[in-house]
Amino acid sequence: MSLSSLFVRSNYISIRESLVGRKTQLLPIIIDRLSRVMSSKAATDGTVPVGDLSHSEGTQDEQNKRPQFGNRFLTGEKNVFEHNAWDNVEWDEEQTVAAEGKIAENSEVILPNEKIAEYETDADRFWHEFYEQHQNRFFKDRHWLFTEFPELAPNLTLEKIPRKVNVGEEKETSVTSSPVMSAPVTSAPVTSAPQASAPVTSAPQVSAPVTSAPQASAPTTSAPGPVVSAPVTSSDVYPGCNASYRVWEVGCGVGNTVFPVLQTNDDPGLFVYCCDFAKSAIQLVKEHNEYNEKRCYGFVYDLTDETTPLPFPDRSIDVIVLIFVLSAIHPDKMQSSINRLSRCLKPGGLIVFRDYGRYDLAQLRFKKGRCLSDNFYVRGDGTRVYFFTQDELRDMFTKAGLVEEQNLVDRRLQVNRGRQLKMYRVWVQCKYRKPSSVPEADNR
Numbered sequence: 001m002s003l004s005s006l007f008v009r010s011n012y013i014s015i016r017e018s019l020v021g022r023k024t025q026l027l028p029i030i031i032d033r034l035s036r037v038m039s040s041k042a043a044t045d046g047t048v049p050v051g052d053l054s055h056s057e058g059t060q061d062e063q064n065k066r067p068q069f070g071n072r073f074l075t076g077e078k079n080v081f082e083h084n085a086w087d088n089v090e091w092d093e094e095q096t097v098a099a100e101g102k103i104a105e106n107s108e109v110i111l112p113n114e115k116i117a118e119y120e121t122d123a124d125r126f127w128h129e130f131y132e133q134h135q136n137r138f139f140k141d142r143h144w145l146f147t148e149f150p151e152l153a154p155n156l157t158l159e160k161i162p163r164k165v166n167v168g169e170e171k172e173t174s175v176t177s178s179p180v181m182s183a184p185v186t187s188a189p190v191t192s193a194p195q196a197s198a199p200v201t202s203a204p205q206v207s208a209p210v211t212s213a214p215q216a217s218a219p220t221t222s223a224p225g226p227v228v229s230a231p232v233t234s235s236d237v238y239p240g241c242n243a244s245y246r247v248w249e250v251g252c253g254v255g256n257t258v259f260p261v262l263q264t265n266d267d268p269g270l271f272v273y274c275c276d277f278a279k280s281a282i283q284l285v286k287e288h289n290e291y292n293e294k295r296c297y298g299f300v301y302d303l304t305d306e307t308t309p310l311p312f313p314d315r316s317i318d319v320i321v322l323i324f325v326l327s328a329i330h331p332d333k334m335q336s337s338i339n340r341l342s343r344c345l346k347p348g349g350l351i352v353f354r355d356y357g358r359y360d361l362a363q364l365r366f367k368k369g370r371c372l373s374d375n376f377y378v379r380g381d382g383t384r385v386y387f388f389t390q391d392e393l394r395d396m397f398t399k400a401g402l403v404e405e406q407n408l409v410d411r412r413l414q415v416n417r418g419r420q421l422k423m424y425r426v427w428v429q430c431k432y433r434k435p436s437s438v439p440e441a442d443n444r
Contacts, residue, residue, distance in 0.1 A: 089413040089424065099359040106364075107371045116372050119384060120330055124302065126382030127278035127328075131254060142257050142323070146264060148429065149352040151319050152247060153265035238312050239297040244269030248317045248344065250303055251325030252276050254284040255291075262295055273312065275301035303340065304333040310344065317344045320351045327355045327386040331376055335396050342400040348436035351402065356387045357409055357426035363387045388428050402432035 091099075119126070146153050240246055245267055249257050252274035261272055276282050277300060285291060285298045299311055320341050326334060341351060356362060358375065362385070370377045376386045390407050398404065410427040 089411050091411070091424075095424075096359075099364060102364045103359065103375075106366045106368055106377075107374065109368045110371055110373065111369070111378070119372065119378050119382060122382070123328075123384070124277045124279075127276070128280045130381055130383055131278050131280040131284060142260055145257060145260060148354075149319075149321075149431075151350055151352065152261050152321070153267075154245075155265075155267060239293075240271030240273065240312065243271030246271050246273065246312070246317050247319045247321065248273040248275075248312075249321040249323075250275060250341070251322070251328065252285060252298070253278075253281050255288055257321055257323060258285065258296065258298075259288060259290050262290060262292075270295065272296045273317075274298045275303075277302040303337045304329055306336065306340065312344070314343050315346050318346055318349050320345060320349070322351055322353045322355075324355055326353070327388065328384055329386075330384075331373065331386060335399060338396050338400045342402055342434060345434040347434055349434045350405075351397070351430075351432045353393070353397075353428075353430040353432070355428055356385060357411075357428045358387045358389050360387055360426040361423050390428055393428060393430055397430065397432040400432075402434055404430070405433055406431040 247261060247270070249261075249272070252258050253276060255274065258272055258274045262270075272295065274282075274285060274296065275298070276285075279300050282298050282300050291298070297311060301308060301310070322341070326337070329337060345351070363375070363377070366377050370379070372378055372384065375388075376384065378384050390409060394404060394407055407430045408428070410425075410429055412425045412427075413422060416423070
């Protein structure tokens with residue numbers, strides 16, 4: 001019997017014994033415990049590739065409601081294990097140099113062109129298989145959204161923000177639950193090296209957000225670049241046509257953003273669109289007991305395919321949610337994808353964005369032979385991930401005619417207190433708004 005089999009068997013026996021003399025209502029808790037054991041085992045024995053730390057958006061604690069980013073600062077190294085995470089942790093020069101060296105090392109070998117083309121052509125299949133395997137157990141619902149992006153529930157008071165996720169509703173493979181080396185990782189806002197931009201598809205979801213933090217440069221308005229036109233619904237009647245406030249989540253996965261929004265925002269005029277190019281993900285969304293076609297419309301869609309019509313017209317969306325999605329697209333398709341999103345916004349509409357930052361722990365953990373191009377990698381399950389700088393994002397969004405309201409780096413130190421491990425995560429969070437005075441003729 002293999003060591004991994006013994007590991008699972010011993011945990012199963014432990015769980016079975018814990019049932020003795022207990023009431024059956026404990027069963028859901030024990031099932032949840034077993035799923036977490038399996039998740040940890042998978043991360044340990046390679047069933048989930050080491051690089052798949054990039055599927056993680058934060059620890060379990062960070063999936064629950066928490067204070068807005070920027071409120072917990074590490075004042076001394078001796079206090080590091082007092083909490084699970086610390087905000088805005090600055091890097092010293094030694095850490096930055098070590099991270100740069102790690103990236104140079106794992107980027108030495110670029111995959112052959114035929115493999116790169118395969119991962120692009122079959123991107124929808126890889127995400128479809130990801131959700132077929134993990135169902136709705138991989139990510140936690142993003143209840144932190146309303147702290148960082150209050151635009152998703154404009155009438156919500158702080159007291160009404162949900163504080164917990166539903167126990168046992170899903171599991172998460174987080175950086176703290178899998179063995180990771182405490183390597184210096186990631187960086188703060190880095191100047192954008194010439195990178196390819198990346199498109200968007202359904203990427204695993206969730207992570208901790210950020211808001212009050214040192215912002216890089218004030219909002220800027222670059223001259224809008226060319227916007228590629230695409231077929232859209234021209235009829236006056238379409239799903240959500242009577243709504244007064246429309247939210248569209250691109251790359252919705254199994255609904256970890258959609259359903260918290262529907263549960264929390266009780267505005268009768270709200271309508272939520274959600275799309276993913278993984279058919280299995282949309283099927284799971286539609287099977288959710290809170291999916292209601294009167295308030296929500298889920299559809300299979302590839303943002304990088306400019307020939308595919310949308311179920312709503314241009315200039316009709318108030319808020320677009322783009323969280324851990326753009327990083328899943330090929331860099332060459334990012335700009336055209338953002339242009340298309342910009343066209344869908346109403347004048348004054350907003351894109352809220354969160355994704356992986358340059359030198360995030362997930363990037364540093366990739367091994368040689370997983371690199372597709374600069375800062376763009378493929379995981380063991382065939383899904384891809386890009387790691388952004390603030391400047392790259394600023395350039396793409398402003399070229400699409402949008403105005404920057406927020407562009408900051410969330411540099412977080414996560415710790416595993418039990419194992420005395422330190423893990424440095426880097427995410428970028430942005431808000432970009434469409435000017436309210438854009439003439440309709442500009443189609444933006």
